[in-house]
Amino acid sequence: LQSTHARSPKQLRSRESFDRVIEAATDLLAKHGIDGLTLAEVSRRSKVSIGSIYCRVESKNDLLRVVQARVLVRMEHEFSAMVNRIRRRRLPLRELVPTLVRELAQFLRRHVAHLNAFIALGARDAVVRTVGRKAHAQTALDFRLLLLERHSEFVHPDHEHAASTCFTVVYGALARYLGLGVTTEGGAGEGDWKQLIEDLGLMALAFLALDLSGMAGAPGASG
Amino acid sequence: LQSTHARSPKQLRSRESFDRVIEAATDLLAKHGIDGLTLAEVSRRSKVSIGSIYCRVESKNDLLRVVQARVLVRMEHEFSAMVNRIRRRRLPLRELVPTLVRELAQFLRRHVAHLNAFIALGARDAVVRTVGRKAHAQTALDFRLLLLERHSEFVHPDHEHAASTCFTVVYGALARYLGLGVTTEGGAGEGDWKQLIEDLGLMALAFLALDLSGMAGAPGASG
Amino acid sequence: LQSTHARSPKQLRSRESFDRVIEAATDLLAKHGIDGLTLAEVSRRSKVSIGSIYCRVESKNDLLRVVQARVLVRMEHEFSAMVNRIRRRRLPLRELVPTLVRELAQFLRRHVAHLNAFIALGARDAVVRTVGRKAHAQTALDFRLLLLERHSEFVHPDHEHAASTCFTVVYGALARYLGLGVTTEGGAGEGDWKQLIEDLGLMALAFLALDLSGMAGAPGASG
Amino acid sequence: LQSTHARSPKQLRSRESFDRVIEAATDLLAKHGIDGLTLAEVSRRSKVSIGSIYCRVESKNDLLRVVQARVLVRMEHEFSAMVNRIRRRRLPLRELVPTLVRELAQFLRRHVAHLNAFIALGARDAVVRTVGRKAHAQTALDFRLLLLERHSEFVHPDHEHAASTCFTVVYGALARYLGLGVTTEGGAGEGDWKQLIEDLGLMALAFLALDLSGMAGAPGASG
DNA sequence: TATGAATGAGTATTCATTCAT
DNA sequence: GATGAATGAATACTCATTCAT
Numbered sequence: 001l002q003s004t005h006a007r008s009p010k011q012l013r014s015r016e017s018f019d020r021v022i023e024a025a026t027d028l029l030a031k032h033g034i035d036g037l038t039l040a041e042v043s044r045r046s047k048v049s050i051g052s053i054y055c056r057v058e059s060k061n062d063l064l065r066v067v068q069a070r071v072l073v074r075m076e077h078e079f080s081a082m083v084n085r086i087r088r089r090r091l092p093l094r095e096l097v098p099t100l101v102r103e104l105a106q107f108l109r110r111h112v113a114h115l116n117a118f119i120a121l122g123a124r125d126a127v128v129r130t131v132g133r134k135a136h137a138q139t140a141l142d143f144r145l146l147l148l149e150r151h152s153e154f155v156h157p158d159h160e161h162a163a164s165t166c167f168t169v170v171y172g173a174l175a176r177y178l179g180l181g182v183t184t185e186g187g188a189g190e191g192d193w194k195q196l197i198e199d200l201g202l203m204a205l206a207f208l209a210l211d212l213s214g215m216a217g218a219p220g221a222s223g
Numbered sequence: 224l225q226s227t228h229a230r231s232p233k234q235l236r237s238r239e240s241f242d243r244v245i246e247a248a249t250d251l252l253a254k255h256g257i258d259g260l261t262l263a264e265v266s267r268r269s270k271v272s273i274g275s276i277y278c279r280v281e282s283k284n285d286l287l288r289v290v291q292a293r294v295l296v297r298m299e300h301e302f303s304a305m306v307n308r309i310r311r312r313r314l315p316l317r318e319l320v321p322t323l324v325r326e327l328a329q330f331l332r333r334h335v336a337h338l339n340a341f342i343a344l345g346a347r348d349a350v351v352r353t354v355g356r357k358a359h360a361q362t363a364l365d366f367r368l369l370l371l372e373r374h375s376e377f378v379h380p381d382h383e384h385a386a387s388t389c390f391t392v393v394y395g396a397l398a399r400y401l402g403l404g405v406t407t408e409g410g411a412g413e414g415d416w417k418q419l420i421e422d423l424g425l426m427a428l429a430f431l432a433l434d435l436s437g438m439a440g441a442p443g444a445s446g
Numbered sequence: 447l448q449s450t451h452a453r454s455p456k457q458l459r460s461r462e463s464f465d466r467v468i469e470a471a472t473d474l475l476a477k478h479g480i481d482g483l484t485l486a487e488v489s490r491r492s493k494v495s496i497g498s499i500y501c502r503v504e505s506k507n508d509l510l511r512v513v514q515a516r517v518l519v520r521m522e523h524e525f526s527a528m529v530n531r532i533r534r535r536r537l538p539l540r541e542l543v544p545t546l547v548r549e550l551a552q553f554l555r556r557h558v559a560h561l562n563a564f565i566a567l568g569a570r571d572a573v574v575r576t577v578g579r580k581a582h583a584q585t586a587l588d589f590r591l592l593l594l595e596r597h598s599e600f601v602h603p604d605h606e607h608a609a610s611t612c613f614t615v616v617y618g619a620l621a622r623y624l625g626l627g628v629t630t631e632g633g634a635g636e637g638d639w640k641q642l643i644e645d646l647g648l649m650a651l652a653f654l655a656l657d658l659s660g661m662a663g664a665p666g667a668s669g
Numbered sequence: 670l671q672s673t674h675a676r677s678p679k680q681l682r683s684r685e686s687f688d689r690v691i692e693a694a695t696d697l698l699a700k701h702g703i704d705g706l707t708l709a710e711v712s713r714r715s716k717v718s719i720g721s722i723y724c725r726v727e728s729k730n731d732l733l734r735v736v737q738a739r740v741l742v743r744m745e746h747e748f749s750a751m752v753n754r755i756r757r758r759r760l761p762l763r764e765l766v767p768t769l770v771r772e773l774a775q776f777l778r779r780h781v782a783h784l785n786a787f788i789a790l791g792a793r794d795a796v797v798r799t800v801g802r803k804a805h806a807q808t809a810l811d812f813r814l815l816l817l818e819r820h821s822e823f824v825h826p827d828h829e830h831a832a833s834t835c836f837t838v839v840y841g842a843l844a845r846y847l848g849l850g851v852t853t854e855g856g857a858g859e860g861d862w863k864q865l866i867e868d869l870g871l872m873a874l875a876f877l878a879l880d881l882s883g884m885a886g887a888p889g890a891s892g
Numbered sequence: 893t894a895t896g897a898a899t900g901a902g903t904a905t906t907c908a909t910t911c912a913t
Numbered sequence: 914g915a916t917g918a919a920t921g922a923a924t925a926c927t928c929a930t931t932c933a934t
Contacts, residue, residue, distance in 0.1 A: 051907080060903090169423065171399065177395060205438050206429040210429060212428075237893085262929065272895045283928095460898090500927080618841045618842035618846060619837060645834040661879075707907060719916080720911085720917065721916070723908095
């Protein structure tokens with residue numbers, strides 16, 4: 001069993017070192033944001049010298065990209081697993097939508113710190129921006145595909161579009177709300193948060209499953 | 224030595240100087256973001272010495288708070304005026320909601336640069352965070368009150384809550400969408416943006432004016 | 447007398463500070479070469495903070511360019527003065543040439559440390575290279591013009607060219623010799639140095655004032 | 670354990686490895702100068718680990734000394750061969766001198782990159798400086814001895830000295846000219862370069878073979 | 893009161909050298 | 914011996930803040 005690994009104790013240690021670096025950077029990013037992350041602090045926390053960090057990454061930006069990639073992969077797995085857990089329950093649309101919204105809400109709340117950091121990073125680094133958008137698109141796809149499995153229950157004529165809009169609106173409202181500060185469980189506004197989740201479920205469901213054709217907006221003078 | 228009047232022109236000049244400082248900082252914040260704003264550059268643009276700036280504010284953060292306050296006041300006025308313009312048209316709910324959503328969308332797009340900057344600032348400065356939330360609450364109130372003037376057309380049983388939720392959802396979705404990059408007029412995604420506005424209007428209207436009681440969330444096993 | 451200056455004691459101090467910076471950098475460059483010059487050391491020696499240095503120059507390279515400019519100006523004045531001192535003596539060519547060579551030799555020896563530093567700098571910085579070449583061309587011109595005042599005594603048919611070649615050869619041989627280490631007065635090789643100066647004078651004089659037409663190089667097989 | 674022969678292939682491999690190291694360092698020195706040479710790059714190019722390099726040399730400076738030694742040996746062989754080739758032609762002085770100058774010029778141009786690097790190195794490392802001087806003296810000796818074979822054609826009374834001076838002057842002028850930038854074949858100044866070679870030949874020849882006694886320096890007032 | 897030159901702590905990055913494997 | 918990952922001192926440069934004038 002061990003003989004296969006015996007050859008690379010150095011590689012193992014090296015790998016562990018770098019993992020500590022990423023972990024430290026990930027932690028700092030979540031706890032103190034972009035400005036709280038300095039290479040000196042990462043080096044101190046991870047007990048890895050600055051030079052060693054530079055053996056693995058090309059620059060601070062590069063390190064942050066690695067952090068982003070790892071966190072997003074973990075998040076994607078988590079989200080996929082969550083979506084599949086719901087999928088297996090074969091819920092009817094009227095139960096599926098609120099459930100999905102609730103799970104998305106909890107998912108976002110868990111990762112709000114990193115997501116905010118990545119958005120701030122993205123303002124400076126095009127790679128982070130692109131990767132972030134791709135991950136977002138992937139999440140949107142998972143969400144949409146699950147909804148579309150119940151498309152027979154849709155009333156909205158354009159199934160793809162309706163599902164897509166639901167994600168955009170729900171994700172946006174949740175992310176915005178979290179960004180405004182309801183980030184700690186049990187904190188103030190916990191009631192509002194639960195209420196928002198419920199309302200978003202209702203709203204999304206209405207958008208998908210009710211006949212809104214009679215509500216079509218007025219000619220709209222001011223625009 | 225000199226009459227009390229003598230002080231006035233000096234105070235006036237001083238006031239004008241400081242206005243130029245705020246203006247320069249406001250411009251820089253919108254154009255280059257938080258990291259593009261240095262006191263040296265603000266001093267250069269406003270033709271006011273760094274020392275003089277420090278006579279009026281305690282720190283760079285303090286200056287940014289002042290900028291935030293002024294910008295938010297201006298935005299609040301603008302938003303109020305917009306809301307009142309719509310109010311005077313006495314639109315029925317089915318026209319009011321999409322109109323209001325459309326106007327809010329345009330309003331947010333105009334100010335997206337500053338709003339993003341304030342959010343980034345808020346991540347570092349609790350005062351900015353608090354003030355930002357208060358302004359947001361004020362905007363929410365204006366929005367809500369206008370909707371409530373048509374409460375007789377609501378079907379949702381809890382009028383206050385329904386109106387509030389509409390704002391939260393619409394604002395969140397719009398802000399998120401803008402923050403992700405649809406910031407330049409006529410750019411890619413302009414179609415999506417218009418579609419989002421329309422959908423949000425529809426969704427909000429449905430939430431307010433349709434009977435969703437039959438859609439009440441499922442037993443909700445997961446979560 | 448002092449009233450005129452009284453207005454700018456700050457500017458004076460500031461000027462003095464920067465002079466100390468340049469002086470420190472100039473010293474370090476001469477004594478320890480390019481690698482011995484760090485901004486930290488310049489700051490330490492000049493008692494001027496690093497930040498203050500950066501108020502005056504854009505970068506370390508920029509500082510070195512300023513140093514080069516100042517040193518070259520001083521050298522140019524010195525060289526011009528020397529050339530004119532000789533000019534006034536109205537020497538015949540056979541005295542003029544060895545005198546000029548001797549003075550150029552002493553001039554170069556005085557400044558060999560800086561000249562070497564500037565050459566090394568020029569390998570990295572195109573501006574330094576260009577400025578250095580211009581100063582060299584100026585020196586060459588002064589040298590040439592003085593020689594040409596005795597062109598009636600030339601035998602070489604192409605006066606301009608002959609004078610120019612004399613400078614190139616004399617300067618090159620002297621600079622090379624100095625670069626190889628005869629930099630401290632009274633050191634080893636002092637005899638050789640004096641001999642070289644004498645020989646260069648002789649050689650240059652021969653080139654200008656003897657009929658070399660009979661010596662024209664053979665067809666030259668290898669080349 | 671193993672026979673004495675067993676060590677040989679290992680030593681051979683080791684020797685080959687180190688040769689690759691020297692070769693890589695030599696290349697880098699010529700192509701990118703002193704600052705472009707890092708041990709990491711030498712290791713990468715030579716496929717020899719940094720640790721192994723440090724088994725053979727004590728420091729980076731030490732490595733560069735080895736490089737210098739090898740390059741100078743090769744140059745010395747090349748120069749000797751060239752001198753001997755000319756020697757066999759048994760040219761009269763008036764052909765020998767320009768030929769020798771021309772060949773020296775081409776020789777220096779071929780090696781200008783390394784020579785410049787060694788000069789820069791010598792500014793930091795006394796050993797490099799000393800070794801460089803010795804090699805230079807050896808080259809001077811070869812040059813001088815060839816000239817002295819035609820001493821019967823000399824007019825200059827001090828044969829040894831005259832030959833030595835010729836080398837000093839010619840070498841200095843050529844090296845200086847090359848150092849100032851005429852390093853690429855066919856580039857600007859190619860004409861000047863050829864002219865310089867011709868003039869140096871003429872000048873050297875005049876110094877050796879003309880009667881300059883009548884030109885003896887003036888009373889030399891300014892010294 | 894206004895000025896802006898001066899400060900210097902703090903940042904990312906490089907690279908010769910070491911040493912556990 | 915050979916390896917190359919790890920080290921960390923050193924460097925150029927930035928910018929919020931201060932204070933003598």
